Every structure is written in structure tokens, then in C-alpha cells.
Amino acid sequence: MYDVAIIGAGVIGASVFRELTKYNLKVVVIEKENDVSMGTSKANSAIVHAGYDPKKGSLMAEYNVLGNEMFESLCKELSVPFERNGSLIIGFNEEDMKTIEELYNNGKNNGVKGLRILSKEEVLEKEPNLEDNIVGALYAPTGAIVGPFEYTIALMENGKDNGGEVKLSSEVVDIKKDENFKIKLSNGSTIESRYLINAAGVFADKIHNMVCEESYKILPRKGQYFVMDKSQGDVVSHTVFQCPSKLGKGILITPTVHGNLLVGPDAIDIEEREDFSTSMEGLEKIREIASRTTKAVNYRESIRNFSGLRATSDRNDFIVEEAKDVKGFVDVAGIKSPGLSSAPAIALGVIDILKNSGLNLEVNHNFNPIREQVHFMDLSKEEKEKIIRKDPRYGRIICRCENITEGEIVDSLKRSFGNMSIDGIKRRCRPGMGRCQGGFCGPRVQEIISRELNKDITSITLDKGNSYILTGKTK
Structure with a gap:
């Protein structure tokens, strides 16, 4: 019998897992793949967002700003590469600058520190390779870059070192609830747990509907990327965005913590939840849009293309809540961007939900936050x-x-x-x-x-x- 079972070993499940091992609890993570960090957590923009974009009062805004502040110390504890390189949201006309002013005001209301609106000259001084037709930009110095799958793996390893358990190649096929949760796995075994955390990413609604009344839908959104060779790593030093649209934060160009350059993603709503294909048409469109930011990227130096899926939901916010009809079942769903940035704070939110639901949280005085890796x-x-x-x-x-x-x-x-x-x-x-x-x-x-x-x-x-x-x- 486990105190808490977590379905999904992405960055959200991993963050909750490690946080729970700070207490004297029997905790297990259940993952359908043969390794951790196999979904959205391994295929994303690798960015820790500052928090100027989410609407004031939303869970996205609350968790993004708090999570951003937590990241640096967490990465030090876990030996994970992290760099606070800052971000720029560039504008090409007065309409863009109005959007940038709105983002500035929203960010200030959200508590984002250090935001500034820069003139064209100030932007080009920071990033001389940007196109000359830009008008200005929003500068967010707390924006950062991180190794996302390294971070997720480190969380899982540290949680395991602190007494948590991990079950891989274990797809959940059914859930029953009486006094406790009985979780049937694809290998025929059953896990029993007092509390259940649903962190299943693009499959979260399917897991929810196994035991709860339907209350949301997950709508997968695919984004494709270019990974450039390190010869292109200094084209920009900041994460550079164009003004956002209703589909997301748009095409970005960013250095990575390992010295490469990342260009993308596009945003394509799809039905297939495991479609990680890329297309010539999509990648060409990314190149075309990114060229508005800079023409200094040499795409002949591309070493890889990939795509990742974002778990958008039919609600306009993160879903972090105990199910109304099933006590002890906690949804952590619809965690699209800024999900990676928000993950440490979301984990704290889940702990609060479990505490309010009756879980006894006795501190584990033997918890060791340090996970070492030689680079x-x-x-x-x-x-x-x-x-x-x-x-x-x-x-x-x-x-x-x-x-x-x-x-x-x-x-x-x-x-x-x-x-x-x-x-x-x-x-x-x-x-x-x-x-x-x-x-x-x-x-x-x-x-x-x-x-x-x-x-x-x-x-x-x-x-x-x-x-x-x-x-x-x-x-």
C-alpha cells in the first residue's frame, strides 16, 4: 500500500515526486514508457519563462513567477545546467509595441522583477544580429534556459535516492476507487494507494475519466524545432521572442545551456497524442517566420529536427485541483507553456492540496536535496x-x-x-x-x-x- 501514487514521469510528476520524499511517505511514480522524461518534458523550448505573459490571477501567473524564482537553487542542488540569460520580446511596429506595453504592465502586476521596455538602439546593442527593422522590445532579465530532460531525470533520481519508488513500462489501464485507489497496470499487476496524482500529460483526461466524471479535455498541440550546431550558438545570447499570438508565444530563437541554438516552435493542433513527426512544410514556415527576427542563422548547420506535444486543455489555465467527485484524486493537467517554468511551484501547490485533503505530512529529517553529477x-x-x-x-x-x-x-x-x-x-x-x-x-x-x-x-x-x-x- 502506497500513501501517494503519481501517474506520469514528466517534469510535473517528477517535481511532485521529489517534493513528497521530503516527508515520511511511501510514494511511487508509474510511467508507461521505459524511461522517465519521455513526453513533453524531453521535447520543448528549454526555457524558464519570466512570467509577464500569463493573465494576472491565473494559476499560470502564480506558479510561473514563483517557479522561476525557485529554479536556480534547485538546479544547483541537482547538478543541472541553468543560465539566467534574459529574454527579449521584439516588436516590428507600433501595434507590436502596444502589445509589449500590455505585457510589461501584466508582468509588473504578476510580480516579475526587472522588466524594461527598450528602444531599438538598446535592443541592437544587446543583440546586434537582430534585423534592423525592429522598433523596440520588452526585456525580462529573469528569463532563463535549462536542460529540461536533465532536470526531470535529476528530480527523479533524487526522489528515488530519498526513498521513492519508480515503476517503468507500466501503463495504467484501469482505476477503481473504494476506500483506496486500485490502479491496474498493463502487465496485469495492481497498485494500491491512498492518494492518486494525475500528471499524465497529453493523456491526463483519459486517466481522469477512468475514475472521475469528465470535466475537461486535453487537446494536443504540436510544435516543431531546429537544433543548430554550436557554430550557431552565439547568433543570439538572449531568448528572443516575437510578439505572442492566441496559439502561443510564437517562433523563438534561443541559445541552449550547452551552446547550441534552438529555433521554433510552430503550433499545430492535432488529434493523435503520439504524433512526433516533423514536416518539410512546417520547418520551412518556421525558417520564414524566424527570418523576421534575424537572418544570421545558417540553417545548413542544423544537426537535428524534432517535435514536441503541448497538453493544452479546453480550460484557459492550468488544472491543479482535487476532483470534486473523487476525494484523494488530484489532477495536474493542461500544463502547457509555461509548464516547465512553473513545475517547482506546482509541486508545492499539490502538497497543499494533499494536506488539505487529509494526508499527514511528517517531515523526513533524512531528506538529502543534493544529487551530484560530474560534468x-x-x-x-x-x-x-x-x-x-x-x-x-x-x-x-x-x-x-x-x-x-x-x-x-x-x-x-x-x-x-x-x-x-x-x-x-x-x-x-x-x-x-x-x-x-x-x-x-x-x-x-x-x-x-x-x-x-x-x-x-x-x-x-x-x-x-x-x-x-x-x-x-x-x-
Whole structure:
């Protein structure tokens, strides 16, 4: 019997999971995929928004501003890359500048610190590669960038280290409620829990409807991106937005915490909840719109395209509430942008809901907030020499594009959950994230996984499902 079960191992489920392990509770995360951070949390803009956009009084506004303030210290505790690079919302005409003034006033009302409206000259001084026809911009110095899947994985690892449990490859197929929740999984087993958190992303309404009366619908919205090589990483230093529309915050251009450049996303409402395809037409449209911001991006240096799904709902706000008809069932749904930015604060909100619902929160005095991960290339020369003397595997470079060592890969495997894939290691410590996209280091990573986990090399997959790479020897 668990005190709390959480469905979904994205950034929301992971944030709630870690927060709950601060108390003496038996907590489990249930995830249908073979790894954590496999949905929206691995495919997004990697931005911590300042909070000027959400409407005053909304949950989005409240959680965004508070979550932004929490991120820096959390990333330090969890050894996750984070940079407060600031954001710019640029305007091309007087109508845009009126929108920017509205965003400025809304942001001030939301409690966003340091907002300023800049002149054309001030903007171009900050970002000389922007187009000359801009009129001005809103500057938000608290805007930031983060490694989103690294952050989610770190939350999960720290929660697990503090006594939480994780069940992967465990799709929820049915939920019954009597005194407690009985959660039936695809493998035929049943988990029983006193409280249940629904953090299932684009599937949240389906989970809700298994045990509650229908009260909202999730409408998937797809966004496509370009990932540019590090040769393009200094085209801009801030996250640069065009003025937002009713479909979202629009096409942005932003550096990443690892020195790449990200361009996108578009916004396409779809019905299929697992459609991660990209299209030539969509990507060309992104290029066309982004060229209004700057023509300095060399798209021949694109190393990857991807798409992510946003869990928009038929309500115009986040859904963070206990179901009216089923006590102990908490929905955390419709968490579109600024969901990543809001995640730490949403977790605190869920704790309050559980407390008000009767969950006893006795502090876990053994909780350790620190999760350590070695980022070898960030170390000083002396620190590198010291760690190599202790473990020579840190002296062997496996991924030459990203300078990732064998020691980092082995360390990630020791902390990992269950059967690890090549892309699972890629998300944890970046081998294969560079220009060649794993063309050279992929086989070596596969060998290391096989060796460290004592598994047949043909059983190691690229990512989820049956994405096998090797089937057997040819000679």
C-alpha cells in the first residue's frame, strides 16, 4: 500500500515526486514508457519563462513567477545546467509595441522583477544580429534556459535516492476507487494507494475519466524545432521572442545551456497524442517566420529536427485541483507553456492540496536535496587530473563532439532506472547530442551499456519500444 501514487514521469510528476520524499511517505511514480522524461518534458523550448505573459490571477501567473524564482537553487542542488540569460520580446511596429506595453504592465502586476521596455538602439546593442527593422522590445532579465530532460531525470533520481519508488513500462489501464485507489497496470499487476496524482500529460483526461466524471479535455498541440550546431550558438545570447499570438508565444530563437541554438516552435493542433513527426512544410514556415527576427542563422548547420506535444486543455489555465467527485484524486493537467517554468511551484501547490485533503505530512529529517553529477569538461585542469587518478575511465573520451567521457556514461548508468537505452544515456550525459548525432560514439555507448548492465548487446535499444539496433553477427 502506497500513501501517494503519481501517474506520469514528466517534469510535473517528477517535481511532485521529489517534493513528497521530503516527508515520511511511501510514494511511487508509474510511467508507461521505459524511461522517465519521455513526453513533453524531453521535447520543448528549454526555457524558464519570466512570467509577464500569463493573465494576472491565473494559476499560470502564480506558479510561473514563483517557479522561476525557485529554479536556480534547485538546479544547483541537482547538478543541472541553468543560465539566467534574459529574454527579449521584439516588436516590428507600433501595434507590436502596444502589445509589449500590455505585457510589461501584466508582468509588473504578476510580480516579475526587472522588466524594461527598450528602444531599438538598446535592443541592437544587446543583440546586434537582430534585423534592423525592429522598433523596440520588452526585456525580462529573469528569463532563463535549462536542460529540461536533465532536470526531470535529476528530480527523479533524487526522489528515488530519498526513498521513492519508480515503476517503468507500466501503463495504467484501469482505476477503481473504494476506500483506496486500485490502479491496474498493463502487465496485469495492481497498485494500491491512498492518494492518486494525475500528471499524465497529453493523456491526463483519459486517466481522469477512468475514475472521475469528465470535466475537461486535453487537446494536443504540436510544435516543431531546429537544433543548430554550436557554430550557431552565439547568433543570439538572449531568448528572443516575437510578439505572442492566441496559439502561443510564437517562433523563438534561443541559445541552449550547452551552446547550441534552438529555433521554433510552430503550433499545430492535432488529434493523435503520439504524433512526433516533423514536416518539410512546417520547418520551412518556421525558417520564414524566424527570418523576421534575424537572418544570421545558417540553417545548413542544423544537426537535428524534432517535435514536441503541448497538453493544452479546453480550460484557459492550468488544472491543479482535487476532483470534486473523487476525494484523494488530484489532477495536474493542461500544463502547457509555461509548464516547465512553473513545475517547482506546482509541486508545492499539490502538497497543499494533499494536506488539505487529509494526508499527514511528517517531515523526513533524512531528506538529502543534493544529487551530484560530474560534468567533466566543466572541471578545472586540477579537478580533471584528480578524478582521472581516482577513475581512469574519465580520461577516455567516448563522444568527441560533446567531449563526454566513459566515466560520465558509467556514472549515469549506475544512477539509471531499469533497462537503459542509447538515447536514455544521451539524455543523461549527452553522448550523441553533437554534430554527428551519435554516428561515431553510438556503437561505443552500446558496448558500455551492455558491459555495465551485463546484458546481451543485441538487447540494447536506441530508445523506446522495439528500436533494436543489432540482431546478430553477420560473420
